[in-house]
Amino acid sequence: MKKTVIVRVPATTANCGPGFDAVGIACTLYNHLELTINESGNIQITNIGEGSDLLPTDATNITYQAVQSVFAKVGYTCPGLSLTMTNTIPLARGLGSSAAAIVAGLFAANEILGSPLTQEELLDMATAVEGHPDNVAPALYGGIAISAMNNAKVETLRLLPPRPLSLVVAVPAFALATKTARRVLPKQVSLADAVFNVSRTALMVGALATGNYTYLSTGLEDKLHQPYRQSLIPGMPDVLAAAKTAGAFGAALSGAGPCLIAFTETQADAIGQAMVEAFAHHQVEAKYLTLSIDTEGAKKLS
Ligand SMILES: Nc1ncnc2c1ncn2[C@@H]1O[C@H](COP(=O)(O)OP(=O)(O)O)[C@@H](O)[C@H]1O
Numbered sequence: 001m002k003k004t005v006i007v008r009v010p011a012t013t014a015n016c017g018p019g020f021d022a023v024g025i026a027c028t029l030y031n032h033l034e035l036t037i038n039e040s041g042n043i044q045i046t047n048i049g050e051g052s053d054l055l056p057t058d059a060t061n062i063t064y065q066a067v068q069s070v071f072a073k074v075g076y077t078c079p080g081l082s083l084t085m086t087n088t089i090p091l092a093r094g095l096g097s098s099a100a101a102i103v104a105g106l107f108a109a110n111e112i113l114g115s116p117l118t119q120e121e122l123l124d125m126a127t128a129v130e131g132h133p134d135n136v137a138p139a140l141y142g143g144i145a146i147s148a149m150n151n152a153k154v155e156t157l158r159l160l161p162p163r164p165l166s167l168v169v170a171v172p173a174f175a176l177a178t179k180t181a182r183r184v185l186p187k188q189v190s191l192a193d194a195v196f197n198v199s200r201t202a203l204m205v206g207a208l209a210t211g212n213y214t215y216l217s218t219g220l221e222d223k224l225h226q227p228y229r230q231s232l233i234p235g236m237p238d239v240l241a242a243a244k245t246a247g248a249f250g251a252a253l254s255g256a257g258p259c260l261i262a263f264t265e266t267q268a269d270a271i272g273q274a275m276v277e278a279f280a281h282h283q284v285e286a287k288y289l290t291l292s293i294d295t296e297g298a299k300k301l302s
């Protein structure tokens, strides 16, 4: 018996400024996973593309672990498998590479067994591994995902904006592990800062849901994580300011960084160039990507 599935999973930009651990958007940048069940009795893991020199090819690989967690949950004993991951999502840059790796494994394993688990079950499993739902929810469902934890269960509302929106992502050449970027956050915040973020999160979600993107200027402001993380990203305030000066509706840290993201309808190249130049003034080499919102999420290709 030999069976193969190929799945595609999008990158995600989490937080969107104030929506820390709650809001994320799927982007048109993808990793692909080819998963084969065979009778070999062996495990073979191959990584191609982004991070192939760094990613493990043994049982510590998180995509492999995700595959095995589905097999274990449904009581399937796998005789042998091969897993080939082809990555275009850069590692540890704030574009949800770990979420994509986890979701790819869960989704492919579920597909190859004929979908014994629901999408909600996969989301809960992915969140338990990732630690927060804001990347894994849009990676699985596509679109803009607004998530809340209700005990160990995730409640996710998915929406798509009514008008086109381009996501301009400045990608610095250095990596920043999410774990490291979470360590600099305070354990407690003031009521004033909490109120600041509640109002901005509401405004940001409202702006995206209605297409009134001018509200993103204020709606992407944040006091919960960005001020603490900017010490890890040289030039961050200047790059965000440069994006707005070049015409962005607003700009924010992408996930835990170091990528910075700006939102626009028509000015993507001018904004991307301005962000890259602003990084260069701080001796940070960067490139920019112009992405759209992925509407499909994790998808079986064959
Ligand atoms: N394609 C992949 N396959 C296996 N593991 C991956 C893959 N992509 C990322 N990872 C794991 O996730 C880590 C990066 O996760 P994280 O620090 O959260 O950054 P990101 O913002 O990119 O999600 C990598 O060091 C690696 O351990």
Ligand SMILES: N[C@@H](CCOP(=O)(O)O)C(=O)O
Residues within 6 Å of the ligand: 012, 013, 014, 015, 020, 021, 022, 093, 094, 095, 096, 097, 098, 132, 134, 135, 178, 181, 182, 225, 254, 255, 256, 257
């Ligand atoms: N809410 C998380 C999001 C991390 O996203 P990533 O793409 O950097 O992994 C956080 O801000 O820590």
